Amino acid sequence: DGGITQSPKYLFRKEGQNVTLSCEQNLNHDAMYWYRQDPGQGLRLIYYSQIVNDFQKGDIAEGYSVSREKKESFPLTVTSAQKNPTAFYLCASSPLGSHEAFFGQGTRLTVV
């Protein structure tokens, strides 16, 4: 089945550790996005990418890093510099020329 796969669904890390969230899509979409959801905050854009080896900062990129080495993969690293990393992280993709983004099921990251 085509779709966006985020793994794992739940992730626990100790404070000060970097952690990488996986996002893979087999929809052949060009653009990929990372959003963060906090209670009462809606979805906020962290990073986005249109093509391989190119990505742009979103509204809250500090403390995060990404790579886009393959069209189907857009991993997000939450670094120790991110002050409030505990959140629900959503990856999305969209085809060329489309406004509509398709979302994965999300990863809930808890830093203790």
Place this chain on the structure above:
Amino acid sequence: DQQVKQNSPSLSVQEGRISILNCDYTNSMFDYFLWYKKYPAEGPTFLISISSIKDKNEDGRFTVFLNKSAKHLSLHIVPSQPGDSAVYFCAASHTWYSGGSNYKLTFGKGTLLTVNP
């Protein structure tokens, strides 16, 4: 600075009645608007959209109205069903690639809709 605002955190309606969810935006560059539905611990799913060249778009029980002069849009659900209970996000889009081929979405904070049987 919040560019897309959903001022009602929650809304409760009776089954069979109309649900009206509102959304306001401030950025005049937005040219496409979408509504997403989200259940807890899941990703949002696309519901309906509207281009800025239209003022209404209908899809079954869902209708979105756009008032560009007021920078306001609304989602109407008629009749409302218990399965419609979820968080609804309003999103606005504008071109971020000079070639006009890709877009990024700015989301509101969401409205929790509860449809009571």
